[in-house]
Amino acid sequence: MYKNILQSIDNVAIWPLISFVIFFVFFLLLIWWAFTVNKQFIQHMSNMPIDDATSKPNHSGHEK
């Protein structure tokens, strides 16, 4: 039924190459971004788990 679909696509070999280029460019951009990004932003992000503490401890929600 679909045995020859892949072979029938023109230049099918170009597709893996395109995906590779996309991946590679993505990683280059990512690394470039990671090195140049605003320090404050990184600080803000990395402090997120620690800053999430409940601002006002309020025990009204206690279960009986």
Next chain:
Amino acid sequence: MELEKFSYDNKIVKAFIIATVAFGLVGMLVGLTAALQLVWPIFNFDLQYSSFGRIRPLHTNAIIFAFVGNAMFAGVYYSMQRLLKTRMFNDTLSWINFWGWQAIILAAAITLPLGLTTSKEYAELEWPIDIAITLIWVVFGINMIGTILRRREQHMYVAIWFYIATFITVAVLHVVNSFEMPVNLFKSYSWYAGVQDALVQWWYGHNAVAFFLTTPFLGLMYYYLPKAANRPVYSYRLSIIHFWSLIFIYIWAGPHHLLYTSLPDWAQSLGTVFSIMLIAPSWGGMLNGLLTLRGAWDRVREDVVLKFFVVAVTAYGMATLEGPLLSLKNINAIAHFTDWIVAHVHVGGLGWNGFMIFGMLYWLVPKMWDTKIYSNKLANLHFWLGTLGIIFYALPMYISGVVQSLMWKEFTPDGFLMYKNFLETTVQILPLHMLRAVGGALYLVGTIIMTYNLIKTAYSGKFIANEATEAAPLTIASHGNKGWHAVLERKPIVFTTLALVAILIGGAIEMVPTFLIKSNVPTIASVKPYTPLELHGRDIYIREGCVGCHSQMVRPFRSETERYGEYSKSGEYVYDHPFLWGSKRTGPDLQRVGGKYGDSWHYYHMLDPGSVSAGTIMPAYPWLYEQQIDKEQTALKINALRTIGVPYAEGYEQTANEDLDKQAARIVENLQMEGIEVIQDAEIIALIAYLQRLGTDIKVKDTALSANQ
């Protein structure tokens, strides 16, 4: 800015925590039972519901989906609310997620001992349960995405990304691997056959480890480790690179489970290359975790939560170095099918998942009950019992794996196999299996102590069901240019789509060619579909979980062709829905067992393995001699298989039972000549028919290899 008042839902977290602990105990107890069965067959209790073949999937499913799955939900539901500064999107969805998941676990706990299984590892559950899993998973996804959209925090912390990747990838994996053709409510055949089924299964199996046992736990690590250490993660930049490289690369590595099998060579190489590349992101993540504790190592001495985390992250590092090494063909040739692999997964399971969960629970429970941990001493005791348990588990299994492999491959100077009888290699490793059971028992005792400690902790405090808090509402800020990636983090839907594309490309390039290019699976003219009786036999083989201990894949090594016969060809499996290659040889390979022994040998062997092979650890299957095959299913089975491409002639389903009776009568006659009286419809007859068929197709004369016919 005006602060909005709202509360975090702790009740749902509590429910998932209780389920985690309960199913952890059950799953480990079942695992310990399986370990004992591998030394003393008496622990199979001669009952079909408790024999090893059915207990093993029960153990793996209980640990992966019930213990680790519930812990994942607990951890995610707690951390997501706080990282996004909002309550979960919808409480009802949260509870549907909880009860739906428990119902699935209950269904698994009933069906697996009953022998209702697809036999595909970690995807054993039958099709109605598969559909239920899909629905509940989507509920989880909607709840998560909804929460993200309602957040009060502009950017998504890296843990959230790992959760998103977990959701979409597991959804894709589960749906693709579960394509199956129902025969009846409790039975289905995999849509794929042979090599393709194997490829899809291990693309799934590998990535289930990646995206069910790893990415959610990395997300949890990035939240709970900084939380417990009270300091930010070592490098947030590294965590971003860690995330993208991990999800890009992981999805490609599945074929490393099939090295030296009949899988096309290019696919095997693809798996190896990407597995080696995986070391980089995995170790990036591990170092990021460990270095978070820089300058705070003194606290690891006192804080039991940190102790658990340090061992967990270290175990993650060891397992993720070992995994790529095992993907090298030369190492895989030694390790595959042996206990080494069992050791490897348990370093990951007991060390990484187990210890992450324990650390998280010791941190969460006092927090949510607004109290202190009941006994630090007991928690420390648990830590040491658990650590010793891992060592006592892993070390004997490593040794056992190497011993097994060396004995399988040992030749005499004259060129004969040194240990011609497979049983010799099994008996040799039994003491190591005993030690492994000791390790498992230590680990279980530790978990029992934790359960007591956590219950006492909860009773000493007061549960905060709804934790009141307040935060500023989210305004789409335009302050400061933070670059394209920061923009991405504000757009969860775009982010989700990108992550989906990343994993789909990997999966597609890996699998599509094998499906579409015929030359990848050369057909063999003499390979014919199974006869109706053999088909029934094959379904009994699947039901009893024989695949848990016996492979059907002779690799192209002299040590294997000498022991088992001609190596396996991909064309031999074209009618195997599902494939039954197996991943472990506790017993010998069965691919060429057809015709090797007489019918009566199989008859006595299945009835009482010990009477035929003294000292064997194979369980007995007495029920096969009483139960009869259901011939009404024959037509349904033939129809289902024809629908998915097995060339049974139209209308054959009506005459299939006549063929079945004829073949059964021949076997009964053979047995009678040996003085054995047996009912013709007994299940054992069908099983014998299947076993005698195995691997014989290519022995038929005039074998014609015809690629691209």
